[in-house]
Amino acid sequence: MIRQARGYSYMDLLDLCPEKVENYEQKLKNFYTEHIHADEEIRYCLEGSGYFDVRDKADRWIRILIKAGDLIVLPAGIYHRFTLDTSNYIKLMRLFVGEPVWTPFNRPQEDHPARKEYIKSVIEKGGLPVKAH
Numbered sequence: 001m002i003r004q005a006r007g008y009s010y011m012d013l014l015d016l017c018p019e020k021v022e023n024y025e026q027k028l029k030n031f032y033t034e035h036i037h038a039d040e041e042i043r044y045c046l047e048g049s050g051y052f053d054v055r056d057k058a059d060r061w062i063r064i065l066i067k068a069g070d071l072i073v074l075p076a077g078i079y080h081r082f083t084l085d086t087s088n089y090i091k092l093m094r095l096f097v098g099e100p101v102w103t104p105f106n107r108p109q110e111d112h113p114a115r116k117e118y119i120k121s122v123i124e125k126g127g128l129p130v131k132a133h
């Protein structure tokens, strides 16, 4: 399984509804503020739906719809944000390599080691035509 193959030792479930999440409104606000993490972000959708937004090479948003059965893996250092859609509910499995760290670093973050590493890997894979920040 992908958990063994990629070493995703940690797992929990995030039921994103006001009754189950402390500081629900603030959390949603933080999720929708453009940020990076120092580690991979791995989410498997069990119920509901929502959007992960990432940037294209020209720094425009790409909106990714996530629904039950979808897995998304965001590399460390990629700018992203998350929002619910009109269903207003999502249940996600969160996977992590080792002890989880969810700290967001809001944009701009060009000097963050994870950001530098991400930019390097993108360039190696075929380049960024425009300035990456």
Ligand SMILES: CSCCC(=O)C(=O)O
Binding pocket: 016, 031, 041, 043, 080, 081, 082, 092, 102, 104
């Ligand atoms: C609802 S999980 C995705 C939100 C996010 O970007 C984060 O975990 O920081």
